[in-house]
Amino acid sequence: xxxxxxxxxxxxxxxxxxxxxxxxxxxxxxxYEKSGFKAIATTSAGIANSLGYDDGExxxxxxxxxxxxxIRQCVDLPLSVDIEGGFSADSRRIxxxxxxxxxxxxxxxxxxxxxxxxxxxxxxxxxxxVQKIGAVIKLLHQHQIDIFVNIRCDSFLLKLPNAIxxxxxxxDLYKELRxxxxxxxxxxxxxxxxxxTQCTDLPVNVMYTPNLPNLDTLKALNIKRISTGNLLxxxxxxxxxxxxxxxxK
Numbered sequence: 249x250x251x252x253x254x255x256x257x258x259x260x261x262x263x264x265x266x267x268x269x270x271x272x273x274x275x276x277x278x279x280y281e282k283s284g285f286k287a288i289a290t291t292s293a294g295i296a297n298s299l300g301y302d303d304g305e306x307x308x309x310x311x312x313x314x315x316x317x318x319i320r321q322c323v324d325l326p327l328s329v330d331i332e333g334g335f336s337a338d339s340r341r342i343x344x345x346x347x348x349x350x351x352x353x354x355x356x357x358x359x360x361x362x363x364x365x366x367x368x369x370x371x372x373x374x375x376x377x378v379q380k381i382g383a384v385i386k387l388l389h390q391h392q393i394d395i396f397v398n399i400r401c402d403s404f405l406l407k408l409p410n411a412i413x414x415x416x417x418x419x420d421l422y423k424e425l426r427x428x429x430x431x432x433x434x435x436x437x438x439x440x441x442x443x444x445t446q447c448t449d450l451p452v453n454v455m456y457t458p459n460l461p462n463l464d465t466l467k468a469l470n471i472k473r474i475s476t477g478n479l480l481x482x483x484x485x486x487x488x489x490x491x492x493x494x495x496x497k
Contacts, residue, residue, distance in 0.1 A: 253394045256326040256355040259286055260396075260429060260451035265466055266473045268328070272298050272481050273315065277323040289328040289358065290316060294481035304364030309335040309345055313352075320352050328356030328396065333363050333372075339383035346384070347393060356396030358431060361418065362406065371406055371414070378421045385426055398429040398453060404440070405433040412440055419447045429453055429473065436460045438469065445470040 259266045268287050269280035272294030280288050293303035295315050301307040312335070320327055329349050334342030346357055359381065361372045385397065399422055403415040415432060422430065431453035435441055438461055445452050451472035454460065456479060466474065 252326055252353070253355040253396060256287060256328070257396055257428060259326075260472045262472075263467070265463065265471050268473060268475050270294065270330075270476045270478065270480070271319060272478075274318050274322045276481070276484075277319045277325070277327075281323050281325050285325065287326040287328065288319075288323065289356070289475065290319070290330050291478045291481055292330040292332050293478045297481070302367075303332075304367075304369070305332050305335055313348060316349065316354065317352050320354065326355045327353070328358060328398070329354050330358045332360055334359055334380075334384070337380075339380050340387065342380075342384050343387040343391075346388065346395060347391070350393050350395050354395070356398060356428075358398045358400055360400035360402060362402040369402070369406060371402055371408065374418050374421050378425060381427075382425055389426070396429065397425075397427045398431050399425070399427055400431040400433065402433065404435045407434075412443060415444060416447050419444070423448060423450070431455075431473075431475070433477065438465065441466070441469045441471065 266287060267285060268289050269285045270291040271277040271280060271288050272291050277288055295312060296303050296307045299307060299311060316329055331345060335345050336342050349357065361374070361377050362369050363372060381399070388395065401415055401418050403411040403418065408414050419430065427450065429451040430448060432444060433455045434457060435444060435454050436457050436459045441454070453473035453475060454466070454471055455475045455477045
């Protein structure tokens with residue numbers, strides 16, 4: 249078993265939530281490392297935007313892989329990679345993409361249950377999604393690839409009218425998969441967080457938003473991982489624009 253992967257897995261079972269920084273290049277990864285973070289993960293949107301692409305797998309996997317490789321070579325922290333929908337609809341191809349990441353020393357992946365079509369993000373059919381991911385995980389186990397699999401559930405991100413019920417229904421199906429964690433972007437209301445964490449024994453990951461409860465509250469609600477998402481990527485370039493305007497003055 250890859251000890252680095254097991255170390256990353258254990259970080260999700262500590263008394264306090266794992267704070268994980270989302271990075272888009274080597275520079276941002278080094279800032280998180282210098283700031284004392286125990287692990288980092290890529291923001292696929294940030295990497296895509298930095299190379300002139302929109303989010304939603306517009307970037308090729310080969311281009312994405314190169315950026316991941318450079319981050320992995322330059323930073324010692326455990327690295328998880330956001331692979332969006334897997335960069336393919338085919339389970340075998342998704343497995344092959346994960347295998348390439350694993351060979352670079354990546355310890356975790358984040359795969360989402362929504363996709364972008366005609367520039368609009370939509371939720372995937374949960375039964376079809378489970379069938380696809382189940383086949384991927386079966387291949388991982390057959391080839392003895394130990395990697396932390398985090399499924400991103402987008403019920404709250406998409407502001408579905410029945411978000412809590414949809415998320416709970418997906419948890420019921422996703423728990424049949426041999427996965428390591430569940431991620432719910434924009435799950436930030438205390439009553440919803442409580443209801444979700446009571447539905448699963450898997451580590452639950454939330455994303456920082458201005459409305460997210462404080463760390464002590466999240467700890468009490470049994471949240472095990474908190475991501476920064478693409479927020480800081482956007483703020484960095486907003487600040488850059490402000491600084492440029494000051495220079496021009």
